[in-house]
Amino acid sequence: MEQIVKTIFPFVVIGVAVFLAFQGVLMIVAYTVLAERKILGWIQGRIGPNRVGPWGLFQPFADLFKFIFKEELAPDESTKVIFYLAPLVALTCALMPIIVYPFGPEIKGSFDFLPYGLGEGITSLPLTIAQMDVGVLYVLAITSVGVYGIALAGWSSNSKYSLMGGLRSSAQLISYELAMGASVIGVVMLAGSLNLSEIINAQINSPFKWFIIPQFIGFIVFMIAAFAETNRVPFDLPEAETELVAGFHTEYSGLKFALFFMAEYVNMFTVSVMCVTLFLGGWYIPGLDLLARTIGMEWLFGAGTIGYAVVSHVGFLTKIFAFLFFYIWVRGTLPRFRFDQLMNFGWKFLLPVSLANVILTVIVVFILNR
Amino acid sequence: MVTVLFYILAGLAIACAISCVYHKNPLFSAVSLIGVFISLACIYLTLSAPFIAVTQILVYAGAIMVLVIFVIMLLNLDEDSPHTNLAYLYGFGGGLGVLLIGQALFVFYAVNRAGQKSVESTAAGQTSSIGKAMYTEYLLPVEIVGILLLMAIVGAMIMSRRLREPSVAASSEE
Numbered sequence: 001m002e003q004i005v006k007t008i009f010p011f012v013v014i015g016v017a018v019f020l021a022f023q024g025v026l027m028i029v030a031y032t033v034l035a036e037r038k039i040l041g042w043i044q045g046r047i048g049p050n051r052v053g054p055w056g057l058f059q060p061f062a063d064l065f066k067f068i069f070k071e072e073l074a075p076d077e078s079t080k081v082i083f084y085l086a087p088l089v090a091l092t093c094a095l096m097p098i099i100v101y102p103f104g105p106e107i108k109g110s111f112d113f114l115p116y117g118l119g120e121g122i123t124s125l126p127l128t129i130a131q132m133d134v135g136v137l138y139v140l141a142i143t144s145v146g147v148y149g150i151a152l153a154g155w156s157s158n159s160k161y162s163l164m165g166g167l168r169s170s171a172q173l174i175s176y177e178l179a180m181g182a183s184v185i186g187v188v189m190l191a192g193s194l195n196l197s198e199i200i201n202a203q204i205n206s207p208f209k210w211f212i213i214p215q216f217i218g219f220i221v222f223m224i225a226a227f228a229e230t231n232r233v234p235f236d237l238p239e240a241e242t243e244l245v246a247g248f249h250t251e252y253s254g255l256k257f258a259l260f261f262m263a264e265y266v267n268m269f270t271v272s273v274m275c276v277t278l279f280l281g282g283w284y285i286p287g288l289d290l291l292a293r294t295i296g297m298e299w300l301f302g303a304g305t306i307g308y309a310v311v312s313h314v315g316f317l318t319k320i321f322a323f324l325f326f327y328i329w330v331r332g333t334l335p336r337f338r339f340d341q342l343m344n345f346g347w348k349f350l351l352p353v354s355l356a357n358v359i360l361t362v363i364v365v366f367i368l369n370r
Numbered sequence: 371m372v373t374v375l376f377y378i379l380a381g382l383a384i385a386c387a388i389s390c391v392y393h394k395n396p397l398f399s400a401v402s403l404i405g406v407f408i409s410l411a412c413i414y415l416t417l418s419a420p421f422i423a424v425t426q427i428l429v430y431a432g433a434i435m436v437l438v439i440f441v442i443m444l445l446n447l448d449e450d451s452p453h454t455n456l457a458y459l460y461g462f463g464g465g466l467g468v469l470l471i472g473q474a475l476f477v478f479y480a481v482n483r484a485g486q487k488s489v490e491s492t493a494a495g496q497t498s499s500i501g502k503a504m505y506t507e508y509l510l511p512v513e514i515v516g517i518l519l520l521m522a523i524v525g526a527m528i529m530s531r532r533l534r535e536p537s538v539a540a541s542s543e544e
Contacts (some may be wrong), residue, residue: 141427167443
C-alpha cells in the first residue's frame, strides 16, 4: 500500500498542477474575451454585454454553450481530415507552453506532515509545472508550430478567402518570429540561461531588478512582434473583415470555430507571460521581501513563505492583466496596416533594430564581464 | 517507462514516415513529415537532450516545413499519379533502400559486438556545452556552414530579382 502510494504520488501532484494551471489559464482567457467586449464597448461609447448575469459576468459560459450546440458544418469541397485537424493543432500549440510558465516563487519549508513519509527530503515547492532548461526556446518552438493550425485551416477549407487569410497569416508569423527571437537574445545573454525561472532570478540579482531597463529596445520590438504573432490589431490582416470576410476561419462553425477563437486568446496570454517574465521580472515585486523585513512581518510574507508566493502570484497576474488590457486598448485605438506595409515594417525596420540591439548587448556584456 | 515511450514514439515516427512516402496528396505527405519530426523530437527529449529536441522542432517543423507547405498551398498541386516512364527509378530506389537497411543492420551488429556502451553524461545535451563545443572545437565547420547559408541567401535574392525584371519591362511596354 505504502509503496503504491509512493509510486503514484508524483503523478497525482503533476496531475493536480496541470489541472489547476490549465483551468486557471482557460478561465482567465474566457474572461479576457468578456473584458475585451466590455472595454471595446466603453471605448466606443457603448455598454457592452450586460444581459447574462450581473454585469454580463456569465457571458463566457453562455457563449461556450452556444458554440457547443451550434451545427457543425464542413464545406463539401474541403479536405476533411485536415479541416478537422487544423483547429486541434492550433489549440494544442497554444496550450502547450503553459507547462513552463513560472507562476510564482518557490515555497520553502518542510513537507513532513504528509502521510507515508511522502514529504521526505522535499524542501521546496516550485510553482512551475516543468523546470525546462530550454524554456524560452520551447515556447518559441511551440508557437512556431502553431502556424500550421492557421495555414492548414486556410488550405483545407477550399475557399479563396480562407486561402488568402492562411497565406497572409503564415507569411506574417514567419516574418515576425525572426524579430521576436532576436529581441529575446539580449535578455538571454544578460541572464545567461534559457530557463524561465533562472531568468527571473537573474533579474532579481541584477542591479536593474527588471530587464526592461537595460533591454528597452528589445522590449519594444518584442511587444510589436507579439501583436503580429497573435494576429491582433493593428496586424490582424489574416482576418481583415472588410476584405477577407473572416480570413482563415471563414468556413468554420460551432465548436471548431470556438477552438480557433480560444487559441487566439491563449496565445495572447502566452506572449503576455513571456513579456512579463523576460522583461518585467515575472512574479518578482521589487522591495517586497525588504518591506517584510522592515516591518517585522517576515513570518507572514518574507521570501520563501506561502504569503510571499501568494503576493508574488497576484503581482504576476496583475502585470499580465495590464498587458491584456493594453492589447484591448490598442485594438480600440489603431487602424489596420496594409499588407506591404506590414512586410516592409517587419523586415526592413523591426529585424534590423533587433539585430542592432543584439550586437549592442554583446558589446556591453563583453566590456562588463572583462 | 522510457522504453515503452520509445516504442510508442518510434512506431509513430515510422508510421508517419510510411504515410509521408505513400500518400498521393503532397500536403498530406508534408503533414506526415511534420509528424516524423515531432516524434523524433520527443525521442530526443527522452534521451535527455532537450536543446536538440527543441531545435528539431524550431528548425525543421517550425521553419522548413512551413515553407514546404507554403509552396504546396501556392502551387495548388493535384494528386500525384504514378509516372510510368520513370519505372526504372523503382529499381534504383529499391536498391538504395536495401543498402540503407543493410547499413542499419551493420550498425546494430557492430554496436552489439562492441558491447553496450551507454552514454550516461547528460551534460552532452545541455545548451551551454553545445554552445561551447560549437564555438571552440567545431568553430571551422560552423563558419563554413554560415558562409554556405549566406551564399544560398544571396543566390536566392539574385534569382528572384532576375525573374521579376522581364515582367516589369513587359508591364511598362503596355
